[in-house]
Amino acid sequence: MSTELQNAEEAEPAVELPQLSRQLRPSAKGPVRIVHLGLGAFHRSHQAWYTHQASDAADWGIAAFTGRRPDAALALAEQDGLFTVVERADGGDSFTVVSSIVEAVDGADVQRLADLVAAPTTGVVTLTITEAAYRLGSDGHLGRTASDVVADLALLASGSGNPTTPVGRLVLALAARRAAGAGPLAVVCCDNLSNNGTVAHNAVVGMAGAWDAGLAGWIDANISFVSTSVDRITPRTTDADLAAVQAACGYRDNSPVVAEPFSNWILSGEFPGGRPRWEDAGAVFVADIEPYENRKLWLLNGAHSLLAYAGLLRGHTTVAQALADPLCLQAVEKFWDEAEANLSGPEGNAAELQIPAYRAALLARFSNARIAHHLAQIAMDGSTKLRMRAVPVLQAERAAGRSGTAAALMIAAWMDYSAAADAFQDPLADQVAAANRLSGTERVRALLGLVDRALAGDATVVELIEDLCGTFGEPAASP
Numbered sequence: 001m002s003t004e005l006q007n008a009e010e011a012e013p014a015v016e017l018p019q020l021s022r023q024l025r026p027s028a029k030g031p032v033r034i035v036h037l038g039l040g041a042f043h044r045s046h047q048a049w050y051t052h053q054a055s056d057a058a059d060w061g062i063a064a065f066t067g068r069r070p071d072a073a074l075a076l077a078e079q080d081g082l083f084t085v086v087e088r089a090d091g092g093d094s095f096t097v098v099s100s101i102v103e104a105v106d107g108a109d110v111q112r113l114a115d116l117v118a119a120p121t122t123g124v125v126t127l128t129i130t131e132a133a134y135r136l137g138s139d140g141h142l143g144r145t146a147s148d149v150v151a152d153l154a155l156l157a158s159g160s161g162n163p164t165t166p167v168g169r170l171v172l173a174l175a176a177r178r179a180a181g182a183g184p185l186a187v188v189c190c191d192n193l194s195n196n197g198t199v200a201h202n203a204v205v206g207m208a209g210a211w212d213a214g215l216a217g218w219i220d221a222n223i224s225f226v227s228t229s230v231d232r233i234t235p236r237t238t239d240a241d242l243a244a245v246q247a248a249c250g251y252r253d254n255s256p257v258v259a260e261p262f263s264n265w266i267l268s269g270e271f272p273g274g275r276p277r278w279e280d281a282g283a284v285f286v287a288d289i290e291p292y293e294n295r296k297l298w299l300l301n302g303a304h305s306l307l308a309y310a311g312l313l314r315g316h317t318t319v320a321q322a323l324a325d326p327l328c329l330q331a332v333e334k335f336w337d338e339a340e341a342n343l344s345g346p347e348g349n350a351a352e353l354q355i356p357a358y359r360a361a362l363l364a365r366f367s368n369a370r371i372a373h374h375l376a377q378i379a380m381d382g383s384t385k386l387r388m389r390a391v392p393v394l395q396a397e398r399a400a401g402r403s404g405t406a407a408a409l410m411i412a413a414w415m416d417y418s419a420a421a422d423a424f425q426d427p428l429a430d431q432v433a434a435a436n437r438l439s440g441t442e443r444v445r446a447l448l449g450l451v452d453r454a455l456a457g458d459a460t461v462v463e464l465i466e467d468l469c470g471t472f473g474e475p476a477a478s479p
């Protein structure tokens with residue numbers, strides 16, 4: 001099922017080509033034993049790709065559900081779940097048809113989700129629903145005032161209708177599993193969150209407990225929440241990507257995904273319902289995930305957020321363009337110095353994390369100009385992302401008696417961007433807009449309070465961030 005072609009863009013585009021399907025590329029469908037929520041680009045390039053490569057892949061089919069719209073499920077269902085992963089390196093593309101997704105379902109079909117999660121054959125639920133979708137407040141617990149959470153809780157209490165949040169849908173499906181007596185399984189969070197297994201646990205148990213304390217107790221006793229560090233840069237698919245697959249592979253694929261050749265998956269936790277041999281594709285299972293998670297979230301994702309806000313303010317569009325700007329690069333290097341000073345390795349062995357090599361590899365990965373990773377995509381949902389990417393480094397620097405200026409600069413750049421952006425997307429967009437109607441120190445304090453309440457109460461930090469605003473260009477005047 002794997003095709004290797006180099007320099008696809010040199011091939012002539014074909015016309016009237018057959019569509020990718022299991023007839024065109026014969027491949028058996030494994031039984032559904034993994035249910036996935038959040039059928040986006042990253043699930044296809046990462047968890048589906050690892051499952052496809054496992055030596056026991058034939059035993060582990062994935063049923064993948066979309067989040068907010070049916071489109072991705074409809075497109076993939078047309079191809080019996082098959083899609084192409086395009087690995088885009090500096091030197092050219094290579095193409096692999098991935099067959100692990102055996103069912104692609106509209107997330108609104110909550111009955112199908114409940115049926116599959118309740119099946120005793122299902123052993124794993126994976127999640128890529130984005131950081132903001134867990135609806136956690138800055139205290140790390142479910143924000144029970146968010147309007148969609150309120151609506152889902154009312155709906156669960158009434159016993160009729162379908163939840164709309166992914167967490168609400170999962171809670172309903174786990175209730176069905178409990179009723180069916182189907183036993184334990186693992187929920188594997190693959191979103192870019194620190195301690196993401198605990199985040200998923202707090203969101204799921206928080207919502208279940210607000211509905212039915214017995215269900216929350218059953219989930220605590222039966223569901224293992226696995227933490228992971230996930231890595232593979234996967235931008236949104238473009239029309240040019242569709243054309244490149246068509247030209248190189250000789251079929252039409254309406255759901256290809258383009259990713260960098262690099263991939264990494266580190267997992268920590270129990271799998272009481274079994275799991276595929278993901279280690280065959282390079283996944284690593286560890287006892288203590290925190291050092292790896294911090295390395296990735298601070299160095300990679302932290303630099304991404306910094307480049308996104310600084311880069312957009314300076315008129316750049318992609319990660320590679322922003323990195324080529326000396327002012328942005330310098331900010332990244334300084335942030336990395338601060339982050340590195342606070343990274344400790346497994347069992348206190350920092351050398352194990354190989355930070356210099358990791359930093360050098362990141363510079364090379366970010367500079368891959370053939371991967372057009374748009375800063376606007378990375379910039380979304382900043383109030384949530386900064387809690388993982390900037391706040392821990394700033395707190396650690398201050399605890400060590402240092403200023404934390406480079407981490408504070410990331411937050412200042414986000415503030416400037418929030419006032420300047422034409423289309424600002426964030427779960428707290430309304431509060432951000434209200435804060436931006438204030439001025440001076442009041443504005444900075446209000447914005448910082450949306451990211452971290454304790455930091456907003458520290459006058460020195462507020463002053464530092466206020467001084468750093470404007471570093472990458474003045475934001476537009478407040479509305």
Ligand SMILES: NC(=O)c1ccc[n+]([C@@H]2O[C@H](COP(=O)([O-])OP(=O)(O)OC[C@H]3O[C@@H](n4cnc5c(N)ncnc54)[C@H](O)[C@@H]3O)[C@@H](O)[C@H]2O)c1
Pocket residue numbers: 037038039040041042043065066067068069128129130131132133165166190191192193230231232233234235
């Ligand atoms: N793309 C990457 O390079 C990458 C790498 C590592 C980790 N991740 C993680 O995976 C997540 C998804 O990335 P992606 O590239 O697949 O994005 P995507 O936009 O392609 O897909 C996101 C999926 O989540 C659903 N979703 C988003 N917000 C939701 C909400 N509020 N409620 C319900 N469903 C919602 C969407 O409908 C979609 O199915 C990221 O947020 C990140 O945490 C992504």
Ligand SMILES: O=P(O)(O)OC[C@@H](O)[C@@H](O)[C@H](O)[C@H](O)CO
Pocket residue numbers: 131192230231232233234300301304305377378
């Ligand atoms: O996907 P997000 O929105 O959490 O963050 C944007 C990027 O930082 C992220 O997608 C990275 O590219 C990814 O985490 C690399 O593995």
